[in-house]
Amino acid sequence: MVDELAFTFAAASSYTVDQLIIAQQPASTTLEVNIDFDGDAEFELLDGNGTLFPGETATIELTITVVAISGTNPGGPYINESVVLANSPGGAFVLDVDDEEVFLFENPEIVLTKTVDTIINNLDGSFTVTFRLELESIGDVPVFELELYDDIVSQFSGLNPRDFLAEEGLSLLVNPNWDGTATSNILEPGQFFDEEIEDNYFVFITFTVDAPDPLPATINNEATVLGEGPLGTPTQDLDNVDAVFVEFDVDLFITKTVDNMDPTAGEEITFTITAGNNGPQNGTGVQVEDLLPSGYTFISAIASAGNYNEQTGLWVIGDLASGESETLLINVRVNQTGQYLNTATIEGIENDPDLTNNSDEILPDVCRAGLIPPRLIKN
Numbered sequence: 001m002v003d004e005l006a007f008t009f010a011a012a013s014s015y016t017v018d019q020l021i022i023a024q025q026p027a028s029t030t031l032e033v034n035i036d037f038d039g040d041a042e043f044e045l046l047d048g049n050g051t052l053f054p055g056e057t058a059t060i061e062l063t064i065t066v067v068a069i070s071g072t073n074p075g076g077p078y079i080n081e082s083v084v085l086a087n088s089p090g091g092a093f094v095l096d097v098d099d100e101e102v103f104l105f106e107n108p109e110i111v112l113t114k115t116v117d118t119i120i121n122n123l124d125g126s127f128t129v130t131f132r133l134e135l136e137s138i139g140d141v142p143v144f145e146l147e148l149y150d151d152i153v154s155q156f157s158g159l160n161p162r163d164f165l166a167e168e169g170l171s172l173l174v175n176p177n178w179d180g181t182a183t184s185n186i187l188e189p190g191q192f193f194d195e196e197i198e199d200n201y202f203v204f205i206t207f208t209v210d211a212p213d214p215l216p217a218t219i220n221n222e223a224t225v226l227g228e229g230p231l232g233t234p235t236q237d238l239d240n241v242d243a244v245f246v247e248f249d250v251d252l253f254i255t256k257t258v259d260n261m262d263p264t265a266g267e268e269i270t271f272t273i274t275a276g277n278n279g280p281q282n283g284t285g286v287q288v289e290d291l292l293p294s295g296y297t298f299i300s301a302i303a304s305a306g307n308y309n310e311q312t313g314l315w316v317i318g319d320l321a322s323g324e325s326e327t328l329l330i331n332v333r334v335n336q337t338g339q340y341l342n343t344a345t346i347e348g349i350e351n352d353p354d355l356t357n358n359s360d361e362i363l364p365d366v367c368r369a370g371l372i373p374p375r376l377i378k379n
Contacts, residue, residue: 032047032049032050033046033047045060045082052086077101077141077230078101079100079101080099081097081098081099082097083095083097084096084097101230106141106230106233107139107229107233108140108142108229108234109137109138109139109143109235110136110143110225110235110236111135111136111137111237112133112134112148112223112224112237113134113239114131114132114221114223114239114241115131115132116129116130116131116242116244117130117204118130118356119244119245119353120353121211121245121246121247121353125211126209126210126211127208127209127211127245128163128206128207128208129207129208129243130205130206131150131204131206131221131223131241132169132202132203133150133186133202133203133204133205133225134200134201134202135172135193135201135202136200137200139235141229142192142193142229143192143193143228143229144192144193144227144228144229145192145226145227145228146187146191146192146193146225146227147185147187147226147227148185148186148187148203148223148224148225148226149182149183149184149186149223149224149226150186150205150221151180152180152205152207153180153181153182154182155220156209158212159209159210159212159219160209161180162207162208162209163207163208164178164205164206164207165178165205165207166186166187166205166206167204167206168203169201169203169204170202172191172202172203173187173191174188174203175187175188180205180207186203186205187203192227211245212245215246215247216244216246216247217245218242219242219243219245220241220242221240221241221242222238222240223239224237224238225237225238246353249280249281249351249352250278250280250281250282250322250348250352251277251278251279251354251357252275252278252283252286252346252347252348252358253346254274254276254344254358255274255360256272256274256344256360256362257272258270258271258272258364259272260364261364261365262365262367263334264368265366265368266334266336268331269334270329271329271330271342272328273288273290273315273327273330273344274327275288275315275317275325275328276324276325277321277323277324277325277348281322282319282320282321282322283319283320283322283348283350284320284348284350286318286319286347286348287306287314287315287346287347287348288317288344288345289313289314289315289345289347290330290343290345292310292313292330292342293341293342294337294339295334295335295337295338295339296332296333296335296338296340296342297332297333298330298332300330300331301328301331302328302329303315303317303326303327303328303329304326305318305326306326308328308330315328320348334364334366340366342361342362342363343360343361344359344360345358346358346359
């Protein structure tokens with residue numbers, strides 16, 4: 001049995017073997033340790049005369065001392081490999097190899113970045129808030145036993161925080177029972193950074209609060225992350241962000257359809273764009289951007305309000321009252337080549353916190369000359 005410690009820790013200026021102990025289970029095992037083992041591959045850990053019977057286990061505890069090593073990543077990991085060789089009573093040769101990562105010392109460091117993902121006015125006297133919490137490992141070793149806390153209950157205490165939800169982001173598992181308190185870990189126990197995959201992960205946390213009074217209002221929220229290196233060295237970080245609550249002036253929306261989803265190159269098709277305002281306030285300075293991509297040639301446009309400029313792609317509507325909508329019809333010819341994804345986006349002067357419905361797109365399945373659209377091919 002050999003273990004070339006001198007090779008594994010070649011950068012160390014010196015090392016010594018402190019202990020070399022064999023535990024025999026059961027007593028019938030007859031193995032003798034080579035007390036002169038010096039860490040070299042040519043030196044056996046055992047004297048080579050021992051016998052290990054079927055079902056028996058022998059354990060060698062090997063402790064070494066190394067001098068601190070300088071370099072880019074002096075703490076490791078160092079891959080240390082051991083090899084065991086033996087012969088059966090019939091003379092058959094057997095061999096096995098195993099290795100392990102070894103860290104000599106460590107400097108774990110974790111960074112937390114907290115941002116506001118969305119704050120949505122539910123128009124019922126409440127807001128739904130979503131924060132994005134990103135963790136990054138910038139030390140020289142992986143970070144284990146991650147704990148992530150955000151005391152929503154205390155920091156939003158006057159707003160009746162409720163409906164807590166932690167959502168998994170990149171490679172991190174969340175605690176489904178997270179309740180927004182100071183002692184409730186957002187992550188499942190045992191989470192860690194896998195250096196071979198990524199060095200930064202994130203999660204989302206969402207909750208609902210009563211609307212602050214008066215509006216607008218700003219509430220600062222802080223989160224904390226804890227972790228440790230492979231040897232147990234602790235690391236932590238915190239970050240805070242302002243959650244800004246504002247009046248919900250308008251909720252503009254847009255939808256886009258086409259009269260033929262399977263056109264052939266050279267045919268004419270018509271896009272229908274509907275721009276609306278869910279309120280509660282009237283919208284002003286409303287305009288839609290719908291610049292035709294290269295796969296279409298503009299023919300004509302008809303707007304129920306305002307004007308459409310095919311050169312800029314802007315449909316200027318102007319005022320759009322709460323609960324009202326306007327329509328734009330764009331007639332085009334489908335080109336033989338080009339981009340066919342058509343996108344429309346709406347915006348106005350008033351505050352519109354919910355931007356999830358401010359854009360829509362459509363992609364016709366164009367059949368170029370001599371080709372059959374994929375959706376029409378039968379197996």
